[in-house]
Amino acid sequence: xxxxxxxxxxxxxxxxxxxxxxxxxxxxxxxxxxxxxxxxxxxxxxxxxxxxxxxxxxxxxxxxxxxxxxxxxxxxxxxxxxxxxxxxxxxxxxxxxxxxxxxxxxxxxxxxxxxxxxxxxxxxxxxxxxxxxxxxxxxxxxxxxxxxxxxxxxxxxxxxxxxxxxxx
Numbered sequence: 001x002x003x004x005x006x007x008x009x010x011x012x013x014x015x016x017x018x019x020x021x022x023x024x025x026x027x028x029x030x031x032x033x034x035x036x037x038x039x040x041x042x043x044x045x046x047x048x049x050x051x052x053x054x055x056x057x058x059x060x061x062x063x064x065x066x067x068x069x070x071x072x073x074x075x076x077x078x079x080x081x082x083x084x085x086x087x088x089x090x091x092x093x094x095x096x097x098x099x100x101x102x103x104x105x106x107x108x109x110x111x112x113x114x115x116x117x118x119x120x121x122x123x124x125x126x127x128x129x130x131x132x133x134x135x136x137x138x139x140x141x142x143x144x145x146x147x148x149x150x151x152x153x154x155x156x157x158x159x160x161x162x163x164x165x166x167x168x
């Protein structure tokens with residue numbers, strides 16, 4: 001993720017940029033973030049200072065890592081425990097967790113019928129079988145989402161210059 005130092009054939013050292021350095025001024029997507037506890041400390045500097053520093057084998061330098069980080073993680077116990085904090089569920093230190101601007105928790109609500117239809121749908125997509133509309137009818141009737149308000153978009157619209165003034 002950060003940077004490594006490798007010895008070349010002639011004995012000289014070379015820096016090899018990791019994902020954060022390569023994604024400078026872009027976005028670095030990290031999956032299985034919960035399984036990377038050793039690298040969390042290195043991410044602290046990158047997320048706070050926007051640089052990766054290295055001091056090994058006489059090489060001292062800082063490389064730019066001005067990147068947004070999109071990370072996905074699974075709960076340590078396999079299922080999210082609502083009685084615990086996000087940090088406890090992910091076994092992630094508060095200093096690192098606090099560096100993320102947004103944290104979304106996606107909970108799986110087990111539904112045997114819906115899970116079966118979804119798996120059949122995915123299998124059919126990959127096998128080229130013609131689809132039916134069963135999956136759509138189940139997902140729309142099983143959804144726990146509130147009905148959309150057609151005027152909702154207007155409520156979220158802000159007028160330029162009104163930000164922070166309390167006017168809308």
